Amino acid sequence: MKGFRALLKKDVWLMAAGKFFPMSLVFLILYTLYVNFGYVRFMEEPIYQVYLYDPQGTQGDASRLLHRVDSLEEMDAALLHDANAVGIDASTGEAQLILYGRTEEIDRHRADYALSLLEPSGSERAKVIGSNTPEQKARKEITCELLFFEIAAVGFLGIAAILFKEKSMGVIRVHAVLPIQKNLFLLSKLLLFLLCDLIFALLLTLLGVGVRDAVSLLPQVLLQTALLSLIMALTGLVCALLLKDFRQFTLAYLVIAIFAATPVFLVANTAVKLDWIRFHPFYHIYMGLKNAYFEMQEANIGYYLGCLAGIAVLFAAARYMFGREMRREG
């Protein structure tokens, strides 16, 4: 136990020397600012604006949602400025629609919607079956993406940076002759990164989603964060033990960032669907985190067993590689 405490102390010192803590704090502040003052405001898309040119006043009953213009030039300028807008030219007494083309279906809808405003009807509302407002959805969505990115990147990179530092300092060689179990060397790092990730997830969720909404979803979010953190930290350890130096490691990082994360983000957050994505392990982990944020259906036992099996295999691989590294060192 005393040896484990010493290892923990050494790893904390290494993380502090690598400026890991202030950097995490800076990223936490940056992400919080982005969620609260950037993303939530960006995510607004009003329905198409409709401009009406009606010099003879033939469309007296038109909806108040229509913007009346005094000339065709004014309408052209408005359409040019907002390519989604629709213009109605009623100067001949008959409504003619003018719009810049997008897709055939969208154009059809824009045209029919604009015409419907000429004869307003009762304000019927669609039935709402969800529990989130657009702002709550935006907050949860971006917080989930940032947390996934941060843990995938920093957990992976951070643990590797520490290990490469130790390699260069000859710490691994020293460990080969110390009467300490190999597992403890790996466990101390995993425990520290797990703790850091959990604290980061807790603070980011509270600051990004808001205290009131965050309380109910935190247990599931923290559970998913723990699984992701362990998997990423172990992957980072295996890669760091497998590769020669940190420069080579950055390539593995780029591969993960580009190949692994991009399709997952694309499928999980947009209407784009890729059939093969179900074979992508990151997709299931990301969806686990996302479902936790949106309090959707809980993952089944197969998912948890898969995660645990993955962690066990990665740990065994890291242990084997570490043993090999120690033998090589001396």
Add this chain to the structure above:
Amino acid sequence: MKGLRYQLKSVLHDKFCLMTFLLPVIVAAALGLAGQIDFSSLGGTLSFGVLEEGISSHTAAWLNRYGTVMVYRTPGELADAVKEPSTNLIGVETAGNGIRTMVSGDELEIYLRTADTLPVLYERRNQAAEAKVQILERPGVMAGLGDMFAAAILIVAMFMGCTFNAMNMISEKEDGVAFVNEILPMTRRQYIVQKISVGFIFGCLSAVLTACICFRFSWKNMFLMLALIVLSVFVSALVGMLIGGASEGLMTGMVYIKVVMLLFMAVPILDFILGISQPVLSAVCYLVPSQATFEGILDLSAGGGAKAVKDIGILAGHCVGWSFLYMWVSGRRRSGITHTN
């Protein structure tokens, strides 16, 4: 020249370094192969969810005029699909002679208003068909999202010079080679030229190959593209040198690279998606060099050229600005070292 030869030789021996430069080329090829991905669904297309036995084929055909219709077997499946946060699916059910819609409530306003007004549009479906519609064409209103991804990958290719230079300098510091460099018979200028050249040459090669895979240009636009690549890679190589100089260790270096990479990618993509039209905000975006590159690439891919010339001018300005910044920072660092000694 001899020093540069050594630098190139060391890069060519480093397979992982070569892979770094080849990575965007591989991604571009993968994107070309994955041409079947339907990016149009990202462009605000409407989608409707209906029950298998819930609506008539006539209603389904009417909905199909506006967007995709997805069929679900049970009300529970339909409700789950409507609530799914990654989509903006509008549930549609028959209600008497008309239709009734349902939404999750967390959608953007455009989808909520569409769901609200859909029953009225259905009621007046015959009336609307009679109106005359004039659809205008406006080139470049919305470049394809495929082009946006290709442009983003090209920016990554150009950025590789920055990553390589930064990592190379940080590794030299970590391994102690930086101290050896101090006593080598090599002037500061020679060192800078050698370091920039390696990132620059390989960054250019990587970007040119990526551009060849992703785009087809006319001869004139090909030269404009080459100018965009050369200037962008030069700026990114300089940024890499600045990062390498400022980083004290691997971890800090990676964080700087991550921040710069995020900034380089996020600014042009956000500008593209949000369509920032405010002049001041638009000008602020151009402070990030990749904004000019991105705009230039999209202009060239749409067959234009005038805007790309303006973007080349902006990038030339960036080259001068970043060169001065590098010389100033480098001078300050050296005077700091001299004072310490």
